[in-house]
Amino acid sequence: MTDTKNTGDKTLTASPKTLSLKRPAESGVVRQSFSHGRTNAVVVEKVKRRVVGPGEAKPAPAASAQPAAPRPTPPAAPAAPQRPAPPARPNVGARPGSGMVLRTLTSDEMGARAQALAGARVREAEDRKKAEEETRARIIREANEERERLAAEARKREEDARRQQEDEVRRRAEAEASKRLGEEAAASASASSAPSSSAPSVSAPSSAPRRPSAPSSAAPGMRRPTSAPESEEPARAAPRRLGAAPSRPVVPAKPERTKTAPTKERGRLTIATATGASGEDRTRSVASYRRRVQRMSGKGHQEPKEKLAREVVIPETITVQELANRMSERAVDVVRLLMKQGVMKKINELIDADTAQLIAEELGHTVKRVAESDVEEGLFDVADVEGEAVPRPPVVTIMGHVDHGKTSLLDAIRHTAVVKGEAGGITQHIGAYQVTSPLGGKITFIDTPGHAAFTAMRQRGARATDIVVLVVAADDGVMPQTAEAINHARAAGVPIIVAINKIDKPDAKPDKVRSELLQYEIQVESLGGETLEVEVSAKEKLNLDKLLEIIQLQSEILDLKANPDRPAEGIVIEAKLDRGRGPVATVLVQRGTLKQSDIVVAGSEWGRVRALIDDQGDTVPEAGPSTPVEILGFNGAPEAGDRLAVVENEARAREIADYRTRQKREQAAARATVRVSGLEEMMSQIKTAGRKELPLVIKGDVQGSVEAIVQALEKVGNDEVGVRVLLSGAGGVTESDVILAAASKAAVLGFNVRALKDARDAADRTGTEIRYYNIIYDLVDDIKSTMSGMLSPERREDFLGNAEIREIFAVSKVGKIAGCLVTEGVVQKGASVRLIRDNVVIHEGKLATLKRFKDDVQEVRAGTECGMSFENYQDMRAGDVIECYRVTEVQRTL
Numbered sequence: 001m002t003d004t005k006n007t008g009d010k011t012l013t014a015s016p017k018t019l020s021l022k023r024p025a026e027s028g029v030v031r032q033s034f035s036h037g038r039t040n041a042v043v044v045e046k047v048k049r050r051v052v053g054p055g056e057a058k059p060a061p062a063a064s065a066q067p068a069a070p071r072p073t074p075p076a077a078p079a080a081p082q083r084p085a086p087p088a089r090p091n092v093g094a095r096p097g098s099g100m101v102l103r104t105l106t107s108d109e110m111g112a113r114a115q116a117l118a119g120a121r122v123r124e125a126e127d128r129k130k131a132e133e134e135t136r137a138r139i140i141r142e143a144n145e146e147r148e149r150l151a152a153e154a155r156k157r158e159e160d161a162r163r164q165q166e167d168e169v170r171r172r173a174e175a176e177a178s179k180r181l182g183e184e185a186a187a188s189a190s191a192s193s194a195p196s197s198s199a200p201s202v203s204a205p206s207s208a209p210r211r212p213s214a215p216s217s218a219a220p221g222m223r224r225p226t227s228a229p230e231s232e233e234p235a236r237a238a239p240r241r242l243g244a245a246p247s248r249p250v251v252p253a254k255p256e257r258t259k260t261a262p263t264k265e266r267g268r269l270t271i272a273t274a275t276g277a278s279g280e281d282r283t284r285s286v287a288s289y290r291r292r293v294q295r296m297s298g299k300g301h302q303e304p305k306e307k308l309a310r311e312v313v314i315p316e317t318i319t320v321q322e323l324a325n326r327m328s329e330r331a332v333d334v335v336r337l338l339m340k341q342g343v344m345k346k347i348n349e350l351i352d353a354d355t356a357q358l359i360a361e362e363l364g365h366t367v368k369r370v371a372e373s374d375v376e377e378g379l380f381d382v383a384d385v386e387g388e389a390v391p392r393p394p395v396v397t398i399m400g401h402v403d404h405g406k407t408s409l410l411d412a413i414r415h416t417a418v419v420k421g422e423a424g425g426i427t428q429h430i431g432a433y434q435v436t437s438p439l440g441g442k443i444t445f446i447d448t449p450g451h452a453a454f455t456a457m458r459q460r461g462a463r464a465t466d467i468v469v470l471v472v473a474a475d476d477g478v479m480p481q482t483a484e485a486i487n488h489a490r491a492a493g494v495p496i497i498v499a500i501n502k503i504d505k506p507d508a509k510p511d512k513v514r515s516e517l518l519q520y521e522i523q524v525e526s527l528g529g530e531t532l533e534v535e536v537s538a539k540e541k542l543n544l545d546k547l548l549e550i551i552q553l554q555s556e557i558l559d560l561k562a563n564p565d566r567p568a569e570g571i572v573i574e575a576k577l578d579r580g581r582g583p584v585a586t587v588l589v590q591r592g593t594l595k596q597s598d599i600v601v602a603g604s605e606w607g608r609v610r611a612l613i614d615d616q617g618d619t620v621p622e623a624g625p626s627t628p629v630e631i632l633g634f635n636g637a638p639e640a641g642d643r644l645a646v647v648e649n650e651a652r653a654r655e656i657a658d659y660r661t662r663q664k665r666e667q668a669a670a671r672a673t674v675r676v677s678g679l680e681e682m683m684s685q686i687k688t689a690g691r692k693e694l695p696l697v698i699k700g701d702v703q704g705s706v707e708a709i710v711q712a713l714e715k716v717g718n719d720e721v722g723v724r725v726l727l728s729g730a731g732g733v734t735e736s737d738v739i740l741a742a743a744s745k746a747a748v749l750g751f752n753v754r755a756l757k758d759a760r761d762a763a764d765r766t767g768t769e770i771r772y773y774n775i776i777y778d779l780v781d782d783i784k785s786t787m788s789g790m791l792s793p794e795r796r797e798d799f800l801g802n803a804e805i806r807e808i809f810a811v812s813k814v815g816k817i818a819g820c821l822v823t824e825g826v827v828q829k830g831a832s833v834r835l836i837r838d839n840v841v842i843h844e845g846k847l848a849t850l851k852r853f854k855d856d857v858q859e860v861r862a863g864t865e866c867g868m869s870f871e872n873y874q875d876m877r878a879g880d881v882i883e884c885y886r887v888t889e890v891q892r893t894l
Helices: 107-181 183-197 233-242 271-275 286-296 320-327 331-340 353-362 372-376 406-414 455-463 480-492 510-520 544-558 650-672 679-687 703-715 735-744 757-766 776-789
Strands: 025-033 039-047 311-314 317-319 350-352 366-369 395-400 431-436 442-447 467-473 496-501 532-535 569-578 582-591 599-602 605-613 627-634 643-647 692-700 721-730 747-751 770-773 794-811 815-828 832-837 840-852 859-861 865-870 881-890
Touching: 311 320, 311 353, 317 320, 317 353, 320 331, 320 353, 331 353, 350 353, 353 366, 372 650, 395 406, 395 455, 395 480, 406 431, 406 442, 406 544, 431 582, 431 627, 442 544, 442 627, 455 480, 455 569, 455 703, 467 480, 467 544, 496 510, 496 544, 532 544, 569 703, 569 721, 599 627, 599 650, 605 650, 643 650, 692 703, 692 735, 692 776, 703 721, 703 747, 703 776, 721 735, 721 776, 735 747, 735 757, 747 776, 757 770, 770 776, 794 865, 815 840, 815 881, 840 859
Parallel strands: 311 366, 395 442, 395 467, 467 496, 496 532, 692 721, 692 747, 747 770
Antiparallel strands: 025 039, 317 350, 431 442, 569 582, 569 643, 582 627, 599 605, 599 643, 605 627, 794 815, 794 881, 815 859, 815 865, 832 840, 832 881, 840 865
């Protein structure tokens, strides 16, 4: 629709809406696809183009809100000669007679358009500036690369010249050496220097590392000196060669500065660069020269190494690698020699000392054989320097039978009451005390228990003593443990003093004691012998001073001396594990002086002495010879009877303790592995194969008591039952002890100790039994009764009588019944019977039926006929003999 049809004088008035020519449009939907699989449907309008006739003007499109920037008009293509060119498109705004009113741009739209044009101009300027900077940087980079390349070539030329100069110097030196050494040496020298003399003529390979030159020429990026103008020419020519792009302005090269100070380059950090040494002061190192010679002549001239003979220390076993290290040889050479000997070993495998000695001597070394036990060499029994020993107090051991008054006698001497604290009135521990005699000297007493189970304690006491006081009760006489004490004293080779105690009792017979001692070859002085004797009473304190005087006189005769100015040696009398103080060991110092902070070793335990406590409970700084003290500081409770020694450092203490621990482990493994070496041992092993064992976990207050309990329980038993001690030690019952007992279904025995709270909870949880004892009699008797219940009862046969079968009767629904005559004894119903035919037992079973005529009876006596039938047996014949007996079981005891 156009407005050309209204050609009258009527004036058109503008409506509020702007009139415009709208093209016919068709709507459609276009789906846009984005990244990550997103799509969007957009409604678009498709405008149909109107065909404009030859006389019509093409309508102008609607102005957009933001007109685009003007684009340059491309040159028009030449029109074809066949078709007339279409009329030029007139400017819509310059068409006055078109009759269309177009919308003009608002001020906001004009501002936005101006802003867009300004932004475009700014971006164009930034792009131009960026392009210029990139061009300038590329020119500078290429110039730097060219300078570096020229500098590298100059360094290479300098390096080649220096190498030639060094080779010339070396050749001159070799020539002079050849002249000095003579013709024969010159020939060998020329032969060895021939390959190296031709080396400088060949250029070094490109893969070899180049040596950096002086800082003035080696660092990249530093300006070359003016003596090399060829390196500056490419830098000046680079801008003309690289800046030829027509679309970007060419940046002219910067004029070269004259007399510019050299800049510091970033090169590799070496000693020369760090110290600021110049190229003229720098010299080649010896190692660098040696490496260069080896590169030029292969491996170079290597002088044969001088063979060094070493003294190789070889223990009982050693690894191949360790042997090679001690000989300073290669392990592969040692393995090769072993293979020649027919021994195939790896470097981490062990070889014996004989094989190691053979290999070492084969390689030209000397061998020094050592054993593992050498770690204890010089630990004990080191002789003292003559003249340094001084008198020491005597060590006296009180020994005798149980309940003969040994502890009471010692309490009377010490004015103490130790016996009141003993459970059951008997001594179950070994104690050490020190008293002052009436003559002024000190005496050390060791009190031993008299029970039969404490044999080891008495043996230790006799071994550590100087004098044995044998206490015998006047009303009891010589008993088994008295005889055992006599044997221990004789084995230790110490004198015996007989103390006849309890002379205050009405039934005391001292003469009977003297006569009984004659059976053991002990003749006292009153009977013309040499053994000292004294009658005492611990209760009435009679003749105690006389006993101490006799002991002092005997010690003077023995002339006991020791050196206090040396490392201490002693013996562990007792050891225990105190919950508050840790491992505590009662030690008798025999030689030297034990001080605080000394490092001590006892058995497989070691430690540093933290405190020394005497028999009165006081802390002392040191303990001299014949002094009993308690030591705190061990890492574990040592065993009673272990020897104690002071070592110089912790390293040796650990070494000795580790060696003894390995020894104990190997001995335990050897005891567990039983060797069958004979027929008798094989039969004993077969006999005890089905032996029942009672597993036990034993914890005591001290090591000596635990040892005595274990030895006493091992004696209880026979070939059928026995005790198997899973764990024994000093200290309270712990949770681990209960867990071990629960896993092995064992009982836990506590002697004078109690279980900890965790152990009690674990025992309640697992159902493990914990038994507490304080008297060794009760413990041994209880275990003995338990083991007696494990014995199988003894089966005993009681003969009842015999019967002879006269005739066999077959009864329906019953079977065969034997008509018998009882010839001896009595036959009872339900008893066990044997069927004997021709003096051979052919059946054993039960008597099922016993009848007298038609009546069932319980028994039939001799001379009476009866009928019998057996359980599950029918093969009976006339003339067979029936033996009737009854089996009873008797419970056995140990």
